[in-house]
Each structure stands twice: as C-alpha cells, then as structure tokens.
Amino acid sequence: MTKTAQPAKGNGDSGNIVLSIDAMGGDKGPAMVMSGLHKALQRNARLRFLVHGDSAVLEPLAAKHRLLRERCEIRHAADVVTMDSKPSHVMRHGKGTSMWAAVDAVRDGEARACVSCGNTGALMALSMIRLRKLPGVNRPAIACLWPSRNPAGFNVMLDVGADIRAEAEDLVQYALMGAFYAQIALELEKPRIGLLNVGTEEHKGRAELKVAHDMLLEAAQSGLFEYVGYVEGGDIPSARTDVIVTDGFTGNIALKTGEGTARLVSDLLKQAFRHSILSRLASLLALTSLLRLRRRIDPRRVNGGVFLGLNGTVVKSHGSSDATGIEAAVRLAHELARADLPGQLAHRVASVEEARQGAAQVGQLYGNQK
Amino acid sequence: MTKTAQPAKGNGDSGNIVLSIDAMGGDKGPAMVMSGLHKALQRNARLRFLVHGDSAVLEPLAAKHRLLRERCEIRHAADVVTMDSKPSHVMRHGKGTSMWAAVDAVRDGEARACVSCGNTGALMALSMIRLRKLPGVNRPAIACLWPSRNPAGFNVMLDVGADIRAEAEDLVQYALMGAFYAQIALELEKPRIGLLNVGTEEHKGRAELKVAHDMLLEAAQSGLFEYVGYVEGGDIPSARTDVIVTDGFTGNIALKTGEGTARLVSDLLKQAFRHSILSRLASLLALTSLLRLRRRIDPRRVNGGVFLGLNGTVVKSHGSSDATGIEAAVRLAHELARADLPGQLAHRVASVEEARQGAAQVGQLYGNQK
Numbered sequence: 001m002t003k004t005a006q007p008a009k010g011n012g013d014s015g016n017i018v019l020s021i022d023a024m025g026g027d028k029g030p031a032m033v034m035s036g037l038h039k040a041l042q043r044n045a046r047l048r049f050l051v052h053g054d055s056a057v058l059e060p061l062a063a064k065h066r067l068l069r070e071r072c073e074i075r076h077a078a079d080v081v082t083m084d085s086k087p088s089h090v091m092r093h094g095k096g097t098s099m100w101a102a103v104d105a106v107r108d109g110e111a112r113a114c115v116s117c118g119n120t121g122a123l124m125a126l127s128m129i130r131l132r133k134l135p136g137v138n139r140p141a142i143a144c145l146w147p148s149r150n151p152a153g154f155n156v157m158l159d160v161g162a163d164i165r166a167e168a169e170d171l172v173q174y175a176l177m178g179a180f181y182a183q184i185a186l187e188l189e190k191p192r193i194g195l196l197n198v199g200t201e202e203h204k205g206r207a208e209l210k211v212a213h214d215m216l217l218e219a220a221q222s223g224l225f226e227y228v229g230y231v232e233g234g235d236i237p238s239a240r241t242d243v244i245v246t247d248g249f250t251g252n253i254a255l256k257t258g259e260g261t262a263r264l265v266s267d268l269l270k271q272a273f274r275h276s277i278l279s280r281l282a283s284l285l286a287l288t289s290l291l292r293l294r295r296r297i298d299p300r301r302v303n304g305g306v307f308l309g310l311n312g313t314v315v316k317s318h319g320s321s322d323a324t325g326i327e328a329a330v331r332l333a334h335e336l337a338r339a340d341l342p343g344q345l346a347h348r349v350a351s352v353e354e355a356r357q358g359a360a361q362v363g364q365l366y367g368n369q370k
Numbered sequence: 371m372t373k374t375a376q377p378a379k380g381n382g383d384s385g386n387i388v389l390s391i392d393a394m395g396g397d398k399g400p401a402m403v404m405s406g407l408h409k410a411l412q413r414n415a416r417l418r419f420l421v422h423g424d425s426a427v428l429e430p431l432a433a434k435h436r437l438l439r440e441r442c443e444i445r446h447a448a449d450v451v452t453m454d455s456k457p458s459h460v461m462r463h464g465k466g467t468s469m470w471a472a473v474d475a476v477r478d479g480e481a482r483a484c485v486s487c488g489n490t491g492a493l494m495a496l497s498m499i500r501l502r503k504l505p506g507v508n509r510p511a512i513a514c515l516w517p518s519r520n521p522a523g524f525n526v527m528l529d530v531g532a533d534i535r536a537e538a539e540d541l542v543q544y545a546l547m548g549a550f551y552a553q554i555a556l557e558l559e560k561p562r563i564g565l566l567n568v569g570t571e572e573h574k575g576r577a578e579l580k581v582a583h584d585m586l587l588e589a590a591q592s593g594l595f596e597y598v599g600y601v602e603g604g605d606i607p608s609a610r611t612d613v614i615v616t617d618g619f620t621g622n623i624a625l626k627t628g629e630g631t632a633r634l635v636s637d638l639l640k641q642a643f644r645h646s647i648l649s650r651l652a653s654l655l656a657l658t659s660l661l662r663l664r665r666r667i668d669p670r671r672v673n674g675g676v677f678l679g680l681n682g683t684v685v686k687s688h689g690s691s692d693a694t695g696i697e698a699a700v701r702l703a704h705e706l707a708r709a710d711l712p713g714q715l716a717h718r719v720a721s722v723e724e725a726r727q728g729a730a731q732v733g734q735l736y737g738n739q740k
Contacts, residue, residue, distance in 0.1 A: 147634065161568060164576055198531060198622040206534055206619065233626025237634040249576065250623055252568040253616075256603025257624045258631040264517065264607040265635045282652050 016046050019333050020111035022102035023053035024080040025118025027320045030054070033117065034061040034068060036326020040334075041067040043327075047334060050105050052077045052098040077101045081118050087125035099123060103130045106312040112337035113313035115329050117321050123314065124162055124307060131312040134342060136349045139163045139170045140309030141248065142316070143181050144255060149239040152186040157236060159248035160255045160305065166247035168211035171195065172219055176348050177308040178243040179225035184339045185306075185332065186242060190223070194231030194241030196250060205230070212245075218359070219352050306336065313341045386416050389703050390481035392472035393423035394450040395488025397690045400424070403487065404431040404438060406696020410704075411437040413697075417704060420475050422447045422468040447471045451488050457495035469493060473500045476682040482707035483683035485699050487691050493684065494532055494677060501682040504712060506719045509533045509540045510679030511618065512686070513551050514625060519609040522556040527606060529618035530625045530675065536617035538581035541565065542589055546718050547678040548613040549595035554709045555676075555702065556612060560593075564601030564611030566620060575600070582615075588729070589722050676706065683711045 021037065023030045030053055037049055048071050051058055055076035062068040077098035081090050094100045099118050105111040107130050116123050124142065133140055141159035148155040158178045159166065166174070175193045182191035195213060197205040213230065220227035228241050233254060236244050246254070274280065305316040313336045317329035391407065393400045400423055407419055418441050421428055425446035432438040447468035451460050464470045469488050475481040477500050486493050494512065503510055511529035518525040528548045529536065536544070545563045552561035565583055567575040583600065590597040598611050603624060606614050616624070643650065675686040683706045687699035 149634065149637075164568060196623060198534060198619055233623040233628075234630035234633075236627055237630050246623075249568055250620055253566060253603040253620055254623055254627040257606055257627050258603075260604035260607050261628040261631045262635055263604075264519065265632055267519075269639070 016048050017334055017337050018048045018050060018111045019330060019337065020050045020102045020105035020114040021052065021330075022099045022114070022116035022118055022123075023051050023058055024077070024098040025082065025116065026317070027083070027117075028322060030057050031061055032322055033326055034058070035323040036321070036330065037072065038065050038068055039323055039327040040330040041071055043331075044334065047071065047330075049073070050075055050102075050111050052101040052105070053080075054078070054098075075101060075105075081122045083119050085119055085122055087119075087121040090119075090122040091125050091129055094122070094126060100126055100130070103127055103312075103314065106314070107131055113315065113333040113341075115315045115317055115326075115333045117317035117326065117329070120161070120305070120316055123316055127307050127310055127312070127314045131310040131314070134309050134311055134346045134349065136346065136353055137173055137177075137309040139166060139173070140307055141170075141174050141177060142305045143178055143308055144305045145185065146236055146244070146255075146258065148237045150186075150242060152188070152242075154186060155236065155238075155242055155244060156182045156185065156191075157244040157246070157251055157255065158308065159246065159251050161248045161252035162307065164247070164249040166208070168208045168215055171208070171212040171245055171247070172215045172352070173309070173349055174245045175216055175219065175225065175227075175243065176352060177345055178245060180341070180344055180348060181306060181308060181336075182242050184335055184341070188242055190226055191242040192226045192228045192240075193220075193243045193245060194228045194235060196236075196244050196246035196254070197230040197232065200230045200232060215356075218356070222352055222355060224348060224352070306332070308341075308345065311342055313337060386418050387704060387707050388418045388420060388481045389700060389707065390420045390472045390475035390484040391422065391700075392469045392484070392486035392488055392493075393421050393428055394447070394468040395452065395486065396687070397453070397487075398692060400427050401431055402692055403696055404428065405693040406691070406700065407442065408435050408438055409693055409697040410700040411441055413701075414704065417441065417700075419443070420445055420472075420481050422471040422475070423450075424448070424468075445471060445475075451492045453489050455489055455492055457489075457491040460489070460492040461495050461499055464492070464496060470496055470500070473497055473682075473684065476684070477501055483685065483703040483711075485685045485687055485696075485703045487687035487696065487699070490531070490675070490686055493686055497677050497680055497682070497684045501680040501684070504679050504681055504716045504719065506716065506723055507543055507547075507679040509536060509543070510677055511540075511544050511547060512675045513548055513678055514675045515555065516606055516614075516625075516628065518607045520556075520612060522558070522612075524556060525606065525608075525612055525614060526552045526555065526561075527614040527616070527621055527625065528678065529616065529621050531618045531622035532677065534617070534619040536578070538578045538585055541578070541582040541615055541617070542585045542722070543679070543719055544615045545586055545589065545595065545597075545613065546722060547715055548615060550711070550714055550718060551676060551678060551706075552612050554705050554711070558612055560596055561612040562596045562598045562610075563590075563613045563615060564598050564605060566606075566614050566616035566624070567600040567602065570600045570602060585726075588726070592722055592725060594718060594722070676702070678711075678715065681712055683707060 023033045051072050052075045055074050058074045062072050079096040081097045081099045102114050103126050106114045140162050142162045143156055143158035144160045145154040146157050156178050158174050179191045182188050197209050216227045231241050307314040315329050315333040318325055393403045421442050422445045425444050428444045432442050449466040451467045451469045469486055472484050473496050476484045510532050512532045513526055513528035514530045515524040516527050526548050528544050549561045552558050567579050586597045601611050677684040685699050685703040688695055
C-alpha cells in the first residue's frame with residue numbers, strides 16, 4: 001500500500017527528520033494538506049513525512065508529485081475526527097482515527113513531531129493521554145503567536161486554551177516553556193516575559209497573580225528569561241514583552257477577541273473601499289499596500305498553536321489552513337523537533353524547581369530571614 | 371464667584387436636567403472639557419451644568435461663551451485627582467478635589483448624573499463610597515460600548531474592570547443592568563444577552579459560569595431580555611448578541627486587547643500607505659473611505675464607561691477625550707438621567723430576585739421535583 005523509498009525512523013541516522021501528519025479533519029481536506037507538504041519538501045531536503053488518513057484518498061494525491069512519492073509514507077486510518085467531535089468521545093473511541101495514529105507515531109518514536117489541522121480540543125485531549133505530561137509539569141499549555149510591534153513581528157502568548165485554570169506554579173512553568181518556545185520560534189536570545197493582569201501596579205489583580213509575580217522575579221535569576229512584570233491586554237500586540245503568560249480561560253478569550261476585532265476592522269475597511277467609485281479606484285491603487293498589511297498580520301505565516309509540556313511535540317495548524325498555512329505549521333514543527341523541545345523543557349522545568357527548593361532549604365537553614 | 375442665571379436644582383421643576391461635571395483631571399485639560407460642554411449646550415436647551423474645578427481657570431473659560439455663562443455654575447475645588455493618584459489615597463484624602471465634589475453633587479440631589487474624564491480607579495472608588503451600592507446589588511460594574519456588526523454599530527460589555535471577581539449571582543445582575551443600559555444607549559427593545567466563555571457548548575468553562583448560565587435561562591423568563599447562551603471572545607464585536615456579560619478581570623483584558631489590536635491594525639495600515647508614492651496617492655484617494663472607517667470605530671462617538679449598580683449615575687469619559695468625546699459622554703449621561711437609571715435598575719434587580727425566591731419556595735413546597 002505504501003511506496004516509500006526511505007521510510008526513515010524517528011531521528012534517523014541519516015540526519016533526516018520525520019514528522020507525523022494527520023492529513024484528515026481540516027476544513028479544506030487532504031488535498032490541501034498534501035499540497036502544503038509538497039511545498040515543505042521542496043524547501044527542505046531532510047524532511048520525511050508519515051501521513052495518516054484514508055489511503056484511497058491519499059495515495060492518488062501523493063502519486064502526483066515525485067517528492068511526495070519518494071518522501072511520504074502513507075499510513076491508512078479508516079476514521080476521522082470531525083470538527084464537532086467531542087474530545088471525551090474521541091478519547092474513548094478514537095483509536096481508528098488519523099489523529100490518533102498521527103499522535104501515536106510520536107509516542108512510538110517513529111516521528112519527532114506531529115502536525116494536525118483538526119479539532120483542537122480532541123487533539124489536545126489525545127496528545128495528553130497518548131504522550132502524557134512531562135515530568136514536573138502540572139498543566140500543559142497551548143502557545144500561539146500574536147502579531148506585534150516587536151522586530152520579529154510576533155509575540156508568544158500562552159496558555160490560550162489547554163486548561164481553564166492556572167495556579168501560580170503553573171504560570172511560572174508557562175513562563176519557562178514560553179521563553180524556550182520564543183527562543184526557537186522568534187529567534188530571541190533572552191525573551192522578555194510579561195504576566196497578564198488588569199493593571200501594571202504591584203497591588204493589582206488576583207491573588208495567584210501576586211504569588212506568580214514574586215516567583216517569576218525569583219525564577220528570572222536563572223538567566224533563562226527577563227521578567228518585565230505585569231502587562232495589560234493592550235500590551236499583547238506591543239513591543240513591551242515577547243511572551244505573555246496567562247491562564248487558559250483569559251488567554252482564550254483574549255485570543256478570540258483579538259482575532260474578532262482584527263476581522264471586524266478589516267471587514268469595515270473593505271466596506272469603506274467599496275463605498276464609491278473614487279474609493280474603489282483608491283483600493284486598486286492601494287492594493288499592494290493592503291496586501292502588504294495582510295501579509296504582515298497573516299495568520300498563515302505563523303500558523304500553528306503548539307502544545308507545550310508533553311512528552312512529544314504537537315503542532316495544531318488552523319482548521320482553515322491552505323497550503324501556505326500547512327507549510328508554515330510543518331516548518332514550525334521541524335524547528336521544534338530539531339531543538340528537542342520536550343527534552344529542553346523538562347530540563348528547564350527541573351532546574352528552576354531545583355533552584356527554588358534549594359533556596360527554600362537555605363531559607364529554612366537560616367530561619368527564613370529576610 | 372458664580373454667575374448663573376438659573377442654578378437649577380437636581381431634577382428641576384422647569385424640566386431642565388442638571389449634570390455635575392468634573393472639569394479637571396483629563397489629559398487635555400479643562401479648556402477641552404468646557405468646549406465639550408459648550409457643544410452639548412448648543413444641542414440641548416434643557417441642559418444645565420454644575421462645573422467643579424479651579425475657578426481661576428474655569429471662570430475665564432466660561433466667560434467666553436454666552437451659553438456657558440448662562441447655563442453653567444462653576445464650583446471651586448482646590449485639588450485635582452491626577453491620573454496616577456492611587457484610589458485608596460483619593461478615598462482618604464480626596465475631599466477637596468473636583469472629582470469628589472462632582473460625585474457629591476449627585477449624592478446630594480443637586481445633579482442627576484456626573485461626568486468625569488479623570489482617573490477611572492479613583493472615580494469608581496469615590497462613586498462607591500459616596501453614592502453606595504443600590505439595594506440588592508452586590509457588585510457594581512463598569513459597562514462600555516464596543517464597535518460591532520449590529521445595526522446600532524455597538525454592543526455593550528460589562529464588567530470591564532470594577533471588580534476582578536464575579537459570582538454567578540453577580541453575573542446575573544450584570545445581565546439585568548446591561549440589558550437596561552442597552553435599552554437606553556442602543557435603543558433596543560429586548561436586548562440579547564450572551565455570557566462570555568471559552569466555548570459555546572454547555573459543558574465548557576468555569577463552575578460559576580455554569581451556575582450563571584442556568585440562572586440566566588430562568589431570569590430571561592422575566593421578559594426583560596433574551597438570553598442567547600455562551601458567547602466567545604470572537605462574538606464580542608459580532609451581531610450574535612447585544613450585551614456581553616463577564617467578570618471584571620476578563621472584561622478588562624478583553625477590552626484592552628481589542629483596543630490594542632485595533633490600534634495595531636490601524637498603525638500598520640498607515641505604514642502600508644506610507645510605503646511608496648503610489649500607495650501615498652492611493653491613501654489620498656481613499657481618504658474619505660478611511661475617515662468613514664475611523665468614524666465607524668471612533669471611541670469618541672461612544673465615549674463613556676458607565677458605572678452601574680450605584681445610587682446615582684456616573685459616566686467616565688476617556689482621559690484623552692476631546693470636545694466631541696466630552697459631548698458624547700454628556701449626551702449619554704443626559705439619556706441615563708432622563709431614564710432614571712438607578713431607580714430602574716433597583717426595581718429590576720428586586721423583581722428578578724423576588725421571582726427567584728418565589729420559584730425557590732414553590733420548589734420547596736413541591737419537594738424540588740424536576
């Protein structure tokens with residue numbers, strides 16, 4: 001059923017990197033996914049894919065291009081997780097789905113990272129039960145990139161919806177994980193971390209934020225990141241910080257509010273340009289400028305929420321991704337795989353925790369003098 | 371010191387409405403405030419103002435225009451609440467400030483509503499201690515208007531920052547207060563209420579949201595509003611709902627995220643248009659279109675957060691308001707004063723609470739059968 005030249009395993013001694021792809025479940029279907037993979041293969045000679053889904057659909061798509069034929073291994077999966085499948089149902093009955101198989105390939109060491117544009121809730125739930133949490137991590141998080149005024153053009157925000165709660169300790173771990181993610185995705189040496197709150201004064205906000213604030217001041221001693229203190233909603237797209245740390249409830253609402261607002265402004269802009277003959281002419285002249293703006297805030301260029309804190313790397317591509325979006329998600333997964341995301345995160349979480357316990361012991365020895 | 375033709379009291383038997391104005395503390399100074407008041411007086415013959423602030427500054431400004439001379443009474447206040455004053459400090463030591471005097475004029479029945487463009491936190495704190503909460507209201511809220519796809523062009527959101535917490539009961543009161551506010555500000559007969567959450571499915575979100583969801587389904591029986599269920603961040607600027615109900619922490623972050631995102635998009639748009647000669651030409655041609663867009667989402671047109679749930683009406687105008695913004699805030703205060711906001715809110719809160727207790731008693735009588 002498969003005709004792969006080199007079904008490279010996991011890390012591959014050849015220097016190749018194998019990614020596991022869930023080709024089903026996106027809004028635009030498997031053809032768009034295969035087209036994105038083809039683009040990615042053209043750019044990177046070291047990439048190999050395990051592609052999960054309906055082989056009757058995928059084989060003919062792969063047959064069209066030599067690169068796909070040579071560097072993809074199609075793995076048949078009869079079932080699909082749909083966009084409206086309930087995560088709890090998928091966890092119990094999802095074993096035959098392409099999503100399950102795609103995650104399991106990472107679990108089994110066959111691939112270094114997984115990419116899916118399917119149902120986010122189901123993907124998170126499956127990743128949790130199949131990959132399990134990293135040692136020392138209490139709550140995994142979903143990190144996203146957000147258009148900003150920073151030179152890289154984007155900030156990282158997490159958690160944007162893995163969990164609706166976060167204790168102070170979780171927020172500190174988010175900071176550590178977000179800092180590492182920003183180092184890779186935004187190529188920053190020492191990312192600046194901000195803690196999302198309703199004001200920047202020390203006395204403001206919820207109790208767990210004050211505790212996290214103090215813990216972050218201390219954890220910043222590790223040198224792994226710079227801590228800039230509290231930031232507000234208006235700072236999310238700003239140049240004040242590189243990483244915005246918050247709980248998954250607030251983060252999800254902020255993310256969707258931002259997306260909704262940007263969509264409204266852009267729709268109103270289109271309306272404004274359609275209003276008269278003169279404005280239509282102007283929009284023609286402004287076309288390249290408007291395209292430039294669109295490119296600047298194009299979600300396809302930064303496609304992919306990343307699940308952090310698991311024994312394996314999973315990238316969630318937008319459900320409505322086209323080939324460019326899929327390619328961006330694949331590129332991100334590749335970068336994270338090369339950097340050994342899970343291993344590095346586990347190491348950092350452990351070292352900061354050790355430092356904290358060490359400090360606590362020293363505090364006890366000296367009677368917690370301040 | 372004052373030269374008012376008719377220092378009309380509170381409601382005034384003349385049919386005039388008196389508003390109390392804090393003329394100090396905004397970013398653009400008292401001259402801008404007086405200019406806004408002048409605009410408002412030109413439009414409405416029934417308006418009278420009590421203007422609080424430094425009379426040495428205000429008297430000469432009022433002297434310039436006949437309408438201001440005739441229909442403003444200047445009340446001298448030596449001190450000013452600055453933008454960086456701490457609310458707790460203002461509560462203890464703010465007695466000589468124009469903000470304090472402006473709120474007290476509502477408390478004492480001299481004016482029907484108060485407008486200030488000063489420090490939000492201090493204004494909220496002062497309003498709380500001087501006006502006190504309405505009977506039956508546990509947590510007052512700040513409501514704002516948000517550009518949306520609805521015919522009115524705006525939605526109402528609350529709480530956007532009066533309190534960082536909200537229990538289920540508070541969220542139900544926010545719904546009642548927001549519905550009434552939307553009736554007045556957006557001229558809607560039966561506003562639709564949405565409860566902000568991270569998903570629209572029944573099982574999602576925090577525990578207090580599930581309780582509030584059930585309570586709102588019941589409270590909607592009152593006929594005072596329609597309840598559309600959970601809404602997400604992306605629905606805040608949508609036509610799915612007229613009022614978005616949330617706690618003050620989430621609401622404040624969503625509000626500032628939306629503002630920040632809109633500002634980023636508009637700045638990037640400007641950059642795009644400045645990029646080349648052709649795009650500069652296009653921007654000239656598109657000028658009216660762009661101005662139309664700007665007008666559509668202009669915060670000045672909907673200027674004013676409103677404090678709901680107090681024994682008196684207080685409108686917070688943007689700190690950076692110009693004359694148009696001040697005028698909009700004054701017009702809003704005038705509408706709310708005419709509608710007797712506090713009286714109506716107290717009545718509604720009491721009637722829904724009665725219905726709830728009645729239902730609970732009936733439930734007890736029948737052994738809480740379901």
